[in-house]
Structure formats: structure tokens, C-alpha cells
Amino acid sequence: xxxxxxxxxxxxxxxxxxxxxxxxxxxxxxxxxxxxxxxxxxxxxxxxxxxxxxxxxxxxxxxxxxxxxxxxxxxxxxxxxxxxxxxxxxxxxxxxxxx
Amino acid sequence: xxxxxxxxxxxxxxxxxxxxxxxxxxxxxxxxxxxxxxxxxxxxxxxxxxxxxxxxxxxxxxxxxxxxxxxxxxxxxxxxxxxxxxxxxxxxxxxxxxxxxxxxxxxxxxxxxxxxxxxxxxxxxxxxxxxxxxxxxxxxxxxxxxxxxxxxxxxxxxxxxxxxxxxxxxxxxxxxxxxxxxxxxxxxxxxxxxxxxxxxxxxxxxxxxxxxxxxxxxxxxxxxxxxxxxxxxxx
Amino acid sequence: xxxxxxxxxxxxxxxxxxxxxxxxxxxxxxxxxxxxxxxxxxxxxxxxxxxxxxxxxxxxxxxxxxxxxxxxxxxxxxxxxxxxxxxxxxxxxxxxxxxxxxxxxxxxxxxxxxxxxxxxxxxxxxxxxxxxxxxxxxxxxxxxxxxxxxxxxxxxxxxxxxxxxxxxxxxxxxxxxxxxxxxxxxxxxxxxxxxxxxx
Numbered sequence: 057x058x059x060x061x062x063x064x065x066x067x068x069x070x071x072x073x074x075x076x077x078x079x080x081x082x083x084x085x086x087x088x089x090x091x092x093x094x095x096x097x098x099x100x101x102x103x104x105x106x107x108x109x110x111x112x113x114x115x116x117x118x119x120x121x122x123x124x125x126x127x128x129x130x131x132x133x134x135x136x137x138x139x140x141x142x143x144x145x146x147x148x149x150x151x152x153x154x155x
Numbered sequence: 156x157x158x159x160x161x162x163x164x165x166x167x168x169x170x171x172x173x174x175x176x177x178x179x180x181x182x183x184x185x186x187x188x189x190x191x192x193x194x195x196x197x198x199x200x201x202x203x204x205x206x207x208x209x210x211x212x213x214x215x216x217x218x219x220x221x222x223x224x225x226x227x228x229x230x231x232x233x234x235x236x237x238x239x240x241x242x243x244x245x246x247x248x249x250x251x252x253x254x255x256x257x258x259x260x261x262x263x264x265x266x267x268x269x270x271x272x273x274x275x276x277x278x279x280x281x282x283x284x285x286x287x288x289x290x291x292x293x294x295x296x297x298x299x300x301x302x303x304x305x306x307x308x309x310x311x312x313x314x315x316x317x318x319x320x321x322x323x324x325x326x327x328x329x330x331x332x333x334x335x336x337x338x339x340x341x342x343x344x345x346x347x348x349x350x351x352x353x354x355x356x357x358x359x360x361x362x363x364x365x366x367x368x369x370x371x372x373x374x375x376x377x378x379x380x381x382x383x384x385x386x387x388x389x390x
Numbered sequence: 391x392x393x394x395x396x397x398x399x400x401x402x403x404x405x406x407x408x409x410x411x412x413x414x415x416x417x418x419x420x421x422x423x424x425x426x427x428x429x430x431x432x433x434x435x436x437x438x439x440x441x442x443x444x445x446x447x448x449x450x451x452x453x454x455x456x457x458x459x460x461x462x463x464x465x466x467x468x469x470x471x472x473x474x475x476x477x478x479x480x481x482x483x484x485x486x487x488x489x490x491x492x493x494x495x496x497x498x499x500x501x502x503x504x505x506x507x508x509x510x511x512x513x514x515x516x517x518x519x520x521x522x523x524x525x526x527x528x529x530x531x532x533x534x535x536x537x538x539x540x541x542x543x544x545x546x547x548x549x550x551x552x553x554x555x556x557x558x559x560x561x562x563x564x565x566x567x568x569x570x571x572x573x574x575x576x577x578x579x580x581x582x583x584x585x586x587x588x589x
Contacts, residue, residue: 124574
């Protein structure tokens with residue numbers, strides 16, 4: 057038994073993406089550009105959480121989005137191509153030194 | 156949804172040998188829907204942090220600041236054994252939430268309800284059952300609950316007591332109690348016989364990834380539409 | 391912060407000499423994955439070196455196994471903070487492949503059967519610093535660890551050691567790979583703790 061499963065549902069993205077989205081992103085809907093399978097973000101298959109979260113189409117496994125969180129930043133890449141957006145996260149409480 | 160809040164552990168209840176429900180007091184908790192989860196963040200003295208997701212086991216009590224989480228200690232895990240046994244009562248962690256709007260059921264969602272849980276996957280389903288019990292819902296509701304053995308049943312007493320309004324069927328995968336008509340084994344098509352009809356039934360499936368995959372295939376084969384099945388895999 | 395989660399230590403502890411900063415030693419061999427594990431039978435496996443002008447050279451599994459082999463024993467360091475000491479591999483030094491082609495390239499992109507990529511300076515995969523490994527600890531490399539063959543480049547964080555590798559592409563310019571384009575460091579030296587882009 058491992059603490060990190062092979063993959064989980066996109067439900068698991070609610071927390072990390074909640075840091076940068078104003079509305080719950082997990083009910084957002086898409087049609088996979090590779091295989092046309094419709095899915096909500098919550099239905100994607102999510103691999104990780106380390107080194108990052110890779111969310112894939114449940115039908116064809118094409119990359120739908122990726123999230124990398126580091127202490128000060130969250131990187132979000134939509135789709136499989138290059139070009140992740142780096143969001144600056146709110147400052148941490150004084151006294152907490154994130155590694 | 157935004158930001159981390161402090162949460163103080165007020166109570167720890169042993170559900171199984173490795174399963175615990177933890178009650179936290181979270182000042183100004185905004186409330187949540189049955190099926191939602193929180194992320195829990197632990198911080199070590201040297202600043203190292205670890206984050207994991209845990210399902211909310213109880214519906215929000217009106218205006219209350221308490222939440223209940225279910226934690227299954229994973230052998231060798233970094234976070235779950237600490238939460239299950241080591242975090243002192245009275246101590247604080249941080250939580251973010253409530254999270255997730257997909258694996259959610261509320262009493263306003265009408266129609267028959269089919270809940271299928273594997274192991275500690277019963278936790279978010281319990282929030283749905285409790286919310287349903289507190290409502291006037293008269294729609295039929297069935298819980299199929301897959302566990303390895305009788306001593307691995309979470310909420311055993313509460314599920315017994317719920318038997319009036321909810322059909323609860325325990326499916327033992329390794330060891331069945333003496334006198335069971337169903338031999339021990341994983342869930343099959345036969346276990347779906349007599350369930351509410353596919354047409355208007357809402358299905359919620361939560362458990363380990365392999366369990367959810369398997370149950371999803373059984374439900375689709377039995378005619379339940381993919382748009383009527385919501386899943387939560389936790390590995 | 392002293393008043394949060396008392397008694398929680400995480401897995402980072404000091405370890406003399408061989409442990410880069412921020413790492414903890416492990417006896418196990420954690421599996422991290424960014425997607426489904428590809429199934430690559432060795433009879434359909436090939437390894438392709440592509441030059442900066444597009445010319446290429448390929449090796450089948452049998453041809454690769456007939457090349458000079460080495461058995462490095464090395465420490466490996468994962469950016470997720472675990473380090474594993476004295477891992478034993480068997481495989482072909484990348485020099486053997488790279489010597490087969492003239493190049494003016496300064497960089498190389500490793501490409502895998504599952505679409506994964508990672509970028510490296512050419513000088514970091516030559517002179518006996520990197521291998522195409524097909525055995526671990528005396529046994530054929532298992533699929534979850536990158537079998538049938540993966541890169542082993544122990545002096546950089548282990549995400550650079552691409553699993554299920556199918557080829558190397560020589561490039562004149564640096565082309566950030568799968569993790570490097572999403573926040574991780576372009577080079578990834580564990581001793582300088584180059585985890586993220588800004589480190």
C-alpha cells in the first residue's frame with residue numbers, strides 16, 4: 057500500500073487550483089482535442105502529486121493540464137504544449153519558512 | 156475556498172485498526188456540501204510542508220465550526236500515520252476548503268441514490284447518508300460497502316441504525332462473517348442485481364483507484380449512464 | 391513554525407557527506423509517474439540518435455545489447471527529496487551512441503515512448519557521465535522504473551534520467567523539456583539544490 061496512488065480523479069486538483077481560481081474549476085467541462093471525449097476537470101486522471109500534477113484525458117491519456125506548486129509559486133499549463141503560467145501565491149505567514 | 160485556515164483537533168475516534176475519524180474545530184468555517192474534501196497541510200519545525208486531501212465525513216452543522224475527516228493510515232506514509240495516531244488532541248494543523256464541486260450530493264438532488272464505497276471510501280458517502288437522513292428525502296437509497304473483513308467496517312453502529320431508511324449491503328472481499336450467504340470476494344455484476352434502475356439513479360463511487368475502475372465498468376455494463384456516475388479515486 | 395503540527399518532522403534529516411542539501415536517504419525505490427506506464431516489448435524497441443540537421447541513426451534492442459556495456463554503481467537524487475545510495479545499473483555509456491555522429495550541437499533532448507522529454511547540455515551526457523540502462527540490481531529493468539531502458543544521469547536530479555527513453559535529439563539551442571517547461575530547473579544540480587526555475 058502506498059500513499060501515492062498511480063492516479064486519482066481530477067477532484068484532487070480542487071485544492072491546488074483553488075489557490076488561483078475564483079470559482080471551483082473541477083466542474084469545468086472540456087472536449088479532448090485528441091479523442092473528442094467530453095470530461096469535466098474532476099473526471100480527468102491525475103498523476104502525481106510529485107514532482108507535479110499531470111491531468112490526462114480519461115480516454116486517450118493526452119495531457120489536459122499540469123500544475124507544479126513550489127513554495128512561492130504555482131505553475132499552470134493548459135493543454136500539452138509548452139508555456140506554463142507562473143502565479144505568485146499569497147505571502148506565507150511570518151515565521152513559516154517554506155523549503 | 157481560498158487560503159489556509161487553522162484547525163484544532165478536538166476528538167479522535169477509532170473506526171478500524173488503522174482508520175480514524177478526526178474532528179477539528181475551524182473558526183469561521185463557511186460550511187460545505189456532502190462529498191467535498193479539504194486539503195490538510197502539515198509543517199515541520201524546519202519549514203518542510205506536506206499537503207494531502209481528506210474527505211469530509213459529516214455534513215456541515217448549521218453555523219458550526221466543526222468538521223469531521225476520515226483518515227486511513229497508510230503503512231510507511233508520511234502524513235496519514237501522523238494524523239491517525241500522533242497529532243495530539245488540542246494541536247493545530249492547517250486546512251484549505253471546502254474543495255470540489257463534482258463529487259457532491261445534496262438532498263435537492265432527487266431520484267434514487269446508489270452509493271458504492273470501498274474501504275475508507277465510505278467517508279464522503281457517509282456525509283451524503285447523514286445529510287439524507289437529516290432531510291425529508293423519500294427517494295430510495297442503497298449503500299454497497301466493500302470491505303476486506305467484518306472488523307474493517309467504518310461507522311458499523313451508525314450503519315446498523317440507518318438500516319430503516321437506507322438499504323445497506325456489506326460486501327466482504329476476504330473474510331465474510333459466519334453464515335453469510337454471499338461468499339467473500341470482490342464486487343461483481345450479481346451484487347448489482349435488485350439495485351435501483353439505471354434510468355434515473357445517481358451513482359456515487361468512492362474507493363481505491365482499482366476498485367473505482369472495476370465498479371465503474373460494472374455500472375456501465377449494467378446500463379448506468381456515464382453521466383449518472385460520479386467517482387472519487389483516492390489510490 | 392513551532393506551534394503547528396507538533397512532532398511532525400517530515401523525512402528530511404541530516405546525512406553525512408553523500409546527501410545533497412534537503413534530501414533524505416531511502417532504502418526503497420519510489421515510483422513517480424506523470425502518466426500511464428508504456429508497454430514497450432524489446433522486439434519493437436529501438437533507440438534513435440537524431441542530429442541537429444535531421445539525420446538519424448537507430449539501434450535495435452539486439453544491436454544495443456551487443457554494444458560495450460558498463461556496470462555503474464551510483465547514488466541517485468530525486469527532486470522530491472529522496473536519495474538512494476549505491477544503485478547498481480547495467481547499460482551502454484551514451485558516449486558509445488554519440489560517437490557515431492559528428493555534431494556541432496551543444497544540447498540534447500531525451501525523448502521517451504510516452505511523450506516525456508527532458509533537456510541536457512551535451513557535455514553532461516558525455517565522458518562517462520550518463521548511461522542507457524537496461525538492468526537494475528542484476529535484473530532486467532522493470533516497466534515502472536522505466537524498462538525496458540532508461541537514462542541514468544546520476545549527477546543531476548533524477549527527472550533528467552528519462553524513463554522509457556526512445557532516443558536523443560541533438561539541438562543547437564536549449565529546449566526545455568516536460569518538467570523544465572513547467573517550473574522545474576533547467577539544469578537540476580542536486581548539490582546546488584537547483585529544484586525550481588528560480589533556484
